[in-house]
Amino acid sequence: MPEVPFVPVHWRFPAHPTSVRRARHAVAESLPQVLRPHLGDDLGLVTSELVTNAIRHGVCGEGEDLIELVLWPADGHYWLAVSDPGTGKPELAHPGADSESGRGLILVDSLAAAWTVRPRPTRGTSVIAGLSFRQRG
Structure with missing residues (x-):
């Protein structure tokens, strides 16, 4: 039986x-207690960066937009999908030393084993x- x-x-x-x-807290609370010391900080930072990007760059500004998160374990990883109604495709930036933003996906790229951007079937990214x-050893 599978x-x-x-x-x-x-x-x-x-x-x-x-x-x-709120999103960072929800994700942290959903992790099994035994994994929180190993994964909690990194997953919290990834959550913060992706939700912040979704709010800044992926909403239409109509006041009723929602950011959706899905978290699931599979293949030795915890996978987090952060979705917004926008149509843009986030890309790694290389901000200058004086820039005050643009480093979110650099952090995600350094912490995640893998990451990608996918269009949603109905609307959004x-x-x-x-x-x-x-x-970790």
């Missing part, structure tokens, strides 16, 4: 800066990042 997979955890938050903290939950 192993039954975990059901992904799903959240929706308003496209508002206060949602960054998802950024998906996977962080290994195998103990």
Whole structure:
């Protein structure tokens, strides 16, 4: 008999800066206690960066936009998808030393084992990042 997979955890938050903290907290609380010391900080930072980017760059500004998060374990990783209604494709930037922004995806790229950007089937974009939950040696 095949192993039954975990059901992904799903959240929706308003496209508002206060949602960054709420999203980070929700993701951290959903991790099994045993994984929090190994994965909690990195996953929290990835969550913060992706939700912040979604709010800044992926909303239409109509006041009712939502940011969606899905978290699930698979293949030795915790996968986080952050989706927004925008149609843009986030890309790695290389900001100058004096720049005050533009480093979010650089952080995601350095922490995640893999990440990608995918269009959503109906409307919007998802950024998906996977962080290994195998103990680091």
